[in-house]
Amino acid sequence: MEDLFAGVDVSTQGQKIVIIDLEKRSVIYSDSINYDIDLPKYNTLNGVLKDTDFGVSESNPNMWIDSLHLLFERLKTSSDIIQSIKAISIAGQQHGLVAIDKDGNLAKSTSKLWNDFSTAEECEVLTKEIGGPEQMITEVANSQRTGYTASKIFHMYRKERELYDKTDHFLLVHNYINWYLTGGKIAMEEGDASGTGIWDPVTKTWSENLMNIISDDLVSKLPIVSSATKSIGYISNSLANQYGFDLECRIDAGSGDNMYSALGTGNIEPGTVTISLGTSGTAFAILDQPFVDKDGEIACFCDSTGKYLPLLCISNMAGGYNTFLEENNLSHADFETLLTQTPPGNNGNLIIPWYSGERTPDIPEACPIYFGFQYEEINKKSIARGLIEGHVLNLFAGFSKMPVKPDIIHLTGGLSQSKSWCQMIADIFDCETVPVKGEGAALGAAIHAAWVWKNENGLSCDLSQLVNPFIAFEEDLRCKPDKKNVKIYQNLFLSYEALVKRVRGLEGSDPFKLRKEFFLS
Numbered sequence: 454m455e456d457l458f459a460g461v462d463v464s465t466q467g468q469k470i471v472i473i474d475l476e477k478r479s480v481i482y483s484d485s486i487n488y489d490i491d492l493p494k495y496n497t498l499n500g501v502l503k504d505t506d507f508g509v510s511e512s513n514p515n516m517w518i519d520s521l522h523l524l525f526e527r528l529k530t531s532s533d534i535i536q537s538i539k540a541i542s543i544a545g546q547q548h549g550l551v552a553i554d555k556d557g558n559l560a561k562s563t564s565k566l567w568n569d570f571s572t573a574e575e576c577e578v579l580t581k582e583i584g585g586p587e588q589m590i591t592e593v594a595n596s597q598r599t600g601y602t603a604s605k606i607f608h609m610y611r612k613e614r615e616l617y618d619k620t621d622h623f624l625l626v627h628n629y630i631n632w633y634l635t636g637g638k639i640a641m642e643e644g645d646a647s648g649t650g651i652w653d654p655v656t657k658t659w660s661e662n663l664m665n666i667i668s669d670d671l672v673s674k675l676p677i678v679s680s681a682t683k684s685i686g687y688i689s690n691s692l693a694n695q696y697g698f699d700l701e702c703r704i705d706a707g708s709g710d711n712m713y714s715a716l717g718t719g720n721i722e723p724g725t726v727t728i729s730l731g732t733s734g735t736a737f738a739i740l741d742q743p744f745v746d747k748d749g750e751i752a753c754f755c756d757s758t759g760k761y762l763p764l765l766c767i768s769n770m771a772g773g774y775n776t777f778l779e780e781n782n783l784s785h786a787d788f789e790t791l792l793t794q795t796p797p798g799n800n801g802n803l804i805i806p807w808y809s810g811e812r813t814p815d816i817p818e819a820c821p822i823y824f825g826f827q828y829e830e831i832n833k834k835s836i837a838r839g840l841i842e843g844h845v846l847n848l849f850a851g852f853s854k855m856p857v858k859p860d861i862i863h864l865t866g867g868l869s870q871s872k873s874w875c876q877m878i879a880d881i882f883d884c885e886t887v888p889v890k891g892e893g894a895a896l897g898a899a900i901h902a903a904w905v906w907k908n909e910n911g912l913s914c915d916l917s918q919l920v921n922p923f924i925a926f927e928e929d930l931r932c933k934p935d936k937k938n939v940k941i942y943q944n945l946f947l948s949y950e951a952l953v954k955r956v957r958g959l960e961g962s963d964p965f966k967l968r969k970e971f972f973l974s
Contacts, residue, residue: 457481457537458906460898461524462544462710463630465512465566466500467491468520471895472534475903478922482534483892484527486520488512502563510569514551514559517626518633525696535697540684541634542705542902544713544894545627547648550605552620553629557637560620561613565605570817572604575611579603579650582666586749592660593653596749596815601650607667623674625649627707634704636689642681644708644762647754652678654755655743681706681757684905703909705902708757710894711737711764715756717897718863718889719924721916726852726859728878728886730868733812734770734848737762738857750813751854757901758916765851766812771868773808773821774840781833789873791837797880798941801972802826802835803949804843805956813851814957824952825968841873842942845881846949852882864888875930880938881946888927896923944971 455476462469466489472482486492488500495516496503502511528535548567552560565572576597583589589597597603602625609617624632625645632638647654651663657678664671679685684703693700714720720727720739729735744763745753756762778788807819826835862884868874869888879886900919907914948968954961 455537456539456906457534458899458903459538459541460544460713460895460900460902461521461541461630462713462893462895462898463517463520463546463626464500464710464894465546465568468517468524469892469895470524470528471892471899472538473896473899473903473923475919480892480896480923482528482532483895484524486523488516488520491523492516492519501566501568506571508569508571510566511563512549512566513562514564514629517630521630521633525692529696536699538698538702540703540705540902540906541688542713542898542905543627543630543634543707544710544898545625545630545645545707547625547645547709547711548600548602548605549626550602550609551624551626551629552609552616553622553624553632554619555621561609561616564626565608567600569605570599572599572608573817575604575607579607579663579666583662587747590745590747590749592662593650594655594743594745594753595647595650597650598812598815601648603650603663603667606651606671610668617668620674622676624676625709627709628676631685631704631707634688634692635686636691638686638704639676640685640706641676641678642706642708642757643678643755644681644712644757646678648709648752651675654753654761655745679706680759681708681712681755682759682905682908684909703902703906705898705905707898708901709754711735711754712757712762713894713897713901714865715739715762715897716900716920717891717893717895718865719920720863721758721920723857724860726857726862726884728848728862728864730770730864730866730874732771734767734844735764736848736852736855737764738855738859740857744856746854748854750815750851763855763857765848765855767848767851768810768812769806769808769847770844773806774844774868776808777836777840783833785871788837789871791834792841792873794834795838797938798945798972799835799838799842800825800830801945801948801968802830802839803846803945803952804836804839805949805953806840806843806847811847814953816957822952822956824964841877842881842945843949845874845877846942846946849881849946850950850953859884862886865893870927870930872930872932876932876935879932879934881942883934883939885931885933887931890925890927891923947971
């Protein structure tokens with residue numbers, strides 16, 4: 454049997470396993486778990502515990518372990534390949550906090566997730582105590598956000614002190630799964646550690662100043678951070694005996710889902726950008742050197758290969774679009790038809806699509822803004838174009854802060870299957886776009902497991918030799934920018950940027966004058 458490698462994506466809503474065969478250059482097995490459906494005893498909605506207080510988003514880490522067992526049991530009963538898996542790597546939803554005690558039990562029965570925003574007060578206190586936003590960025594190359602891990606730990610210290618004191622180790626989600634797989638190995642790597650808000654990805658050290666603000670004993674509860682390019686141990690004897698794994702099956706360091714999504718979408722060299730089009734939107738690229746955003750809006754992360762992964766995250770992407778379709782009983786095809794009835798640029802009419810607050814720019818209380826629409830233009834076709842242009846302009850506004858000029862944009866996520874969205878991104882970003890087929894983070898994890906295993910066994914190879922055979926594109930949806938539209942959207946972006954600045958009370962151009970100059974003359 455050939456050498457096989459497994460990647461497991463432990464996401465918010467479920468888990469997915471992908472097994473690759475390097476010799477065949479193919480995915481030979483995949484399976485997935487939906488927490489709500491397959492593990493109903495945990496009482497979750499979209500993987501998050503129901504009936505929690507406003508702003509609280511938590512899950513029971515035991516659910517992730519039970520899901521792992523389900524995946525392994527189904528793998529064991531459906532094939533005999535499990536014994537040929539040489540290494541496993543875990544991609545984890547970033548930032549979630551898992552606390553375990555000295556006996557290896559959960560010190561807190563739930564984990565605060567990336568989308569928990571109940572710790573805003575802790576973010577404010579940490580930022581004030583460190584000396585303000587600029588000093589925070591100097592300290593850890595990032596601003597403090599509720600999504601990150603630092604405020605979750607501080608919240609436990611301030612509001613659940615008994616649980617904090619009971620905690621022996623704080624881990625991130627993928628670290629906890631690794632701890633379980635290895636039978637107790639405590640480890641953290643550079644990619645996921647970058648999003649804790651306590652570890653500095655530039656100096657690659659824990660911030661003593663921040664740790665001391667949270668608690669004078671926090672340093673003893675945090676793992677040593679090591680390279681993401683090594684394995685951390687072997688699968689435990691109990692799991693090997695239970696499911697038939699080889700005792701020499703290695704457990705890779707693992708990383709965050711964004712780091713492995715880069716690998717799984719073929720984004721391994723400078724010049725390629727990945728854009729994920731889901732409920733929220735992300736854009737990230739690989740750089741050889743760290744990029745620190747002076748405003749803290751672009752996350753400064755390490756990647757999983759020894760380089761850096763500056764990452765933009767916006768809160769609003771598919772949400773406003775999907776609501777528009779639902780409220781008007783429209784299909785995706787209906788939406789595409791509506792777009793043919795309006796001109797690119799929408800006559801200068803703009804929608805700032807901050808339907809659920811916004812992360813970039815950091816305005817949690819933001820709401821949508823409709824600009825320029827005459828009464829007769831408040832119709833489905835004009836709103837449809839305003840929505841898609843507004844969403845992509847909002848994404849581009851954040852992306853334009855990154856020191857990256859892409860040669861190609863790889864698209865992933867649900868909206869990447871829409872020709873209109875692919876073309877809109879090509880035109881506004883002035884760059885060729887193409888959706889990527891495949892399994893995203895789980896595939897990236899499996900490829901990373903293979904790369905690390907080969908290197909550790911004296912079979913060193915270039916990462917691209919492993920990645921490229923597994924990347925396939927939706928060629929029918931490949932789009933090149935329409936140069937006429939590019940010019941229109943460059944002008945529309947000037948209006949968009951001016952309007953955002955005006956709304957935020959910042960100095961900028963007059964959006965009314967720009968609209969008249971470019972679109973109404």
